[in-house]
Amino acid sequence: MKKILLNECLLRFPALSRNESLSRSAAASFAMQCDPTVEETAAVKTAVSEAVTNAIVHGYRNSKGNIEMILQLYEGNLLKITIRDRGCGIPDIKAAMEPEFSTAPPEEERSGLGFTVMESFMDKVRVRSSKGKGTAVTLEKTIIGK
Amino acid sequence: MLKIYNDGKRITVSLDGDIDHHAAREIRTALDDIIFRSRPELLVLNMENVGFMDSSGIGLILGRMKAMKAVGGDILIKNARSEIADIIKLSGLSSLIVTKTTT
Numbered sequence: 001m002k003k004i005l006l007n008e009c010l011l012r013f014p015a016l017s018r019n020e021s022l023s024r025s026a027a028a029s030f031a032m033q034c035d036p037t038v039e040e041t042a043a044v045k046t047a048v049s050e051a052v053t054n055a056i057v058h059g060y061r062n063s064k065g066n067i068e069m070i071l072q073l074y075e076g077n078l079l080k081i082t083i084r085d086r087g088c089g090i091p092d093i094k095a096a097m098e099p100e101f102s103t104a105p106p107e108e109e110r111s112g113l114g115f116t117v118m119e120s121f122m123d124k125v126r127v128r129s130s131k132g133k134g135t136a137v138t139l140e141k142t143i144i145g146k
Numbered sequence: 147m148l149k150i151y152n153d154g155k156r157i158t159v160s161l162d163g164d165i166d167h168h169a170a171r172e173i174r175t176a177l178d179d180i181i182f183r184s185r186p187e188l189l190v191l192n193m194e195n196v197g198f199m200d201s202s203g204i205g206l207i208l209g210r211m212k213a214m215k216a217v218g219g220d221i222l223i224k225n226a227r228s229e230i231a232d233i234i235k236l237s238g239l240s241s242l243i244v245t246k247t248t249t
Contacts, residue, residue: 017168024198042198042229049200053167109174109205113237117201120236 003074007033011069015060015085023052023069027081030071034079034143043121044079044141050114051083051137057104059087059135077143084136090129097127148176157186162195165203177210185217190244194225203230204237211242 011026013019024045031044048069055067065086072080090096096103097119102112118125124140149160157180163169181189189210193199207223214221224244226234234243 017166020166020168021164039229045198046200046229046233049166049198053200053202057167109170109209111201111204111208111237113201113204113233116236117233120232 003076003078005072005074007071007073009071011071012066013069015056015065015067015087017053017056019067020049020052020056023067023083024049026069027071030073030081031079031143033073034077035145036143037146040141040143040145044081044139047118047121047125047139047141048081048083050118051081051139054114054137055083055085055087055135057108057110058090059085061088063087077145079141079143080138081140082136082138084134086134089131089133090127090135091131093127093129148173150180152184152186155186156188156190157184158190158192160192160195164198165196165206166198166200167202170202170206174206174209177206178213181210181213181217181219185219187219189214189219189221191221191223192225193223193227193230196226196230199226199230199233201233201237204233204239207234207239207242208237211239 009030027048028041028045052067068084070082095101097115099116100112102110104110122139122141126138129135151158211221222244223242231243
């Protein structure tokens with residue numbers, strides 16, 4: 001049976017690295033209504049930070065644009081966060097999700113662990129992408145709370 | 147941003163705030179400046195006041211590990227809170243974490 005949507009928020013911000021901090025704070029604030037533990041809040045913040053950083057570093061590498069973050073709360077304390085860009089898209093999602101895979105030049109010191117971190121901190125990570133149109137990463141976590 | 151304690155061979159740098167992609171660039175420049183100017187035998191990163199770190203911090207640590215190797219030294223991390231220690235472990239760098247405060 002489909003879970004009932006209890007709350008939904010949309011946040012749109014320019015794909016600038018200075019906004020990474022805002023995006024994870026907003027996600028943490030939204031998660032507050034589930035009364036999460038310190039660890040759960042940290043997990044949500046970290047996963048959001050990874051997805052938003054990917055959109056800035058990769059999605060909009062050669063262009064400018066906005067990032068949209070859709071925050072959703074479903075019954076049963078199920079948190080769904082979608083981070084969407086209108087950037088270049090990921091040619092090979094499977095390869096991109098491999099640990100230590102990165103297309104960024106070495107001097108940028110990207111660890112290639114973004115998706116690995118997202119997957120280890122969230123229950124589910126779903127990626128949809130199409131070339132030239134953008135990428136949407138959906139992060140899911142059921143908040144158990146205190 | 148950085149508090150530095152230098153006893154000649156060992157340098158301890160206390161980082162604070164959030165370590166993300168945005169902040170990493172500035173921290174990297176500051177740390178490389180210390181590494182290549184002082185050429186310490188040991189660089190200790192005190193993470194006590196770091197409230198948040200994502201995988202950009204791993205890139206930062208890996209890069210400084212290389213820089214320390216280039217000057218013939220080592221790098222260690224101390225006082226990382228548990229969520230940050232989890233990310234460090236995930237990246238296979240757990241050997242850098244000092245568990246007992248010996249520094």
